[in-house]
Every structure is written in C-alpha cells, then in structure tokens.
Amino acid sequence: MEEDMDEGQTQKGCFECCIKCLGGIPYPSLIATILLYAGVALFCGCGHEALSGTVTILQNYFEVVRGPMDSLDVFTMIDIIKYVIYGIASAFFVYGILLMVEGFFTTGAIRDLYGDFKITTCGRCVSAWFVMLTYIFMLAWLGVTAFTSLPVFMYFNIWTICQNITAVENINLCLDLRQFGIVTIGEEKKVCTGSEKFFNMCESNELDLTFHLFICALAGAGAAVIAMIHYLMVLSANWAYVKDACRMQKYEDIKSKEEQELHDIHSTRSKERLNAYT
Secondary structure: OHHHHHHHHHHHHHHHHHHHHHHOOOHHHHHHHHHHHHHHHHHHHHHHHHHHHHHHHHHHOOOOOOOOOOOOOHHHHHHHHHHHHHHHHHHHHHHHHHHHHHHHOOOHHHHHHHOHHHHHHHHHHHHHHHHHHHHHHHHHHHHHHHHHHHHHHHHHHHHHHHHHHHHOOOOOOEEEHHHHOOOOOOOOOEEEOOOHHHHHHHHOHHHHHHHHHHHHHHHHHHHHHHHHHHHHHHHHHHHHHHHHHHHHHHHHHHHHHHHHHHHHHHHHHHHHHHHHHO
C-alpha cells in the first residue's frame, strides 16, 4: 500500500515537473524561430541551386563565356551572391538561437528560478537591443525579397514565351541579355524563338527547374520577413514586460523601505512611552 502511494506521488511529481517545463517554453519565440529557419533554409538552398541553374542556361543556350578572373562579369556576381548566401545561413542560424535564449530568459519559469531583479537589470537593455537589431534585419529581408523578385519576373517572361510560342505562328521573338543588363551593350547574346537553341532551352529541365527554384527562394525570403515581424512583436512585448517589472521592483523597494521606517518610528515611540511610564 505504501509502495503504491510512493509510486503515485512520484508520478504526480514528474507530471508537475513536465508541466512546469512546458510552461517555461517561449512558444511565440519558438514559432518565430521555426519560421525563420524554414524561410532561411528555403531561400539559401533554393537560391543557391537556382543560381547554379542560371549559370548552366547562360553557358549552354546563350553562349556566355566566363571572363578573366580579375573582371567583374555575371558569373563573378553569381559567385559573390553564393558566398553571401552562405553568410546569411550561418548568421541567422546563430541569431535564431540568441533570440530563443532571450525568449527563455523572459518567461515566468526562469524568472521564478532566478528572481525578477536579476532579469530586469540587464534584460531591459538586451531586449531593447534585440528590438533594434531585429527591425534592421526586417528591413534587410524586405530588400532581399524585392531583389529576389527580379529573377522571378525575368524567368516568368521566358517561361511564358516558351509556353505560348507554339500557339502563335510566324512571330519571331528574341531574348536579348543586354535588355537585362547581364552582358555589356557591345556583346550580342540573344536567342530567338525560331532557333534550335530556343527550342532546346524550352524543352530542357534547367529552365523549368530554375524558375520554380527562384519562386521557392522568394517564398523563403517572404517567410523570413514574417518571422522578423513576429520576433518584433514578441520582443516588444518582452521589453514592455521587463520595463514594467523594473518599475514594480522599484515600487516594492520604496514601499518596503517606507514600511520599515514606519515600523522603526512606532518601535521608537513605544520605547519612549514605556520609559516615561516606568
């Protein structure tokens, strides 16, 4: 009988511990972190492969040749963008972890363990810093989203021409890379609808796959923007809570000090009356 009671108390203790642990998880920060990681992974992975597909299309169908190593051509720009993608993936992986840690240290469970005073002294500055930094990153991701929409628009035009060219006869359209600023004005790199290269490009998997990869990269950038907005709401709420907690702590300190002074005054008067009576 006693063993059953001990086992029941143990299960109850484990259940209460699990509830306490689940209550300490910052679910808004967790959702924003998952959305951020998903968006960054989608943007970086799909964007990297889409850029590789773009290089293949330029070399195979437009016959664009890579220039010397010291020249700044389209291939060099693509390589630079790839390195930027590597940096974005690493930086926001670390930033997501930092925001999750900040979310944990502003939950009720952590405050109960370490006390409000230790959290509010430095937590207010940390929360304000993260709000400012997240706002800057949100603006940066808006710029990345706008930049990613450009190749989506370009590939959409090419993909639409490939889909509709069979329905229209005796029309000769040309795709000239000079219109998109990919090559210089002196270079004539174009593919016309009546040529075999244009037909092969439309029938190849590179065009369709690269177009849809850029769409996925654009969706990933949009998800990162939404995650940054979500983080801004969470961080602003945390900053307001920490600010109110700091004010409440000061109020409690002043109130305790006044109560202690009143208690000392009453004790002094009681002693004086007792001495006068004796």
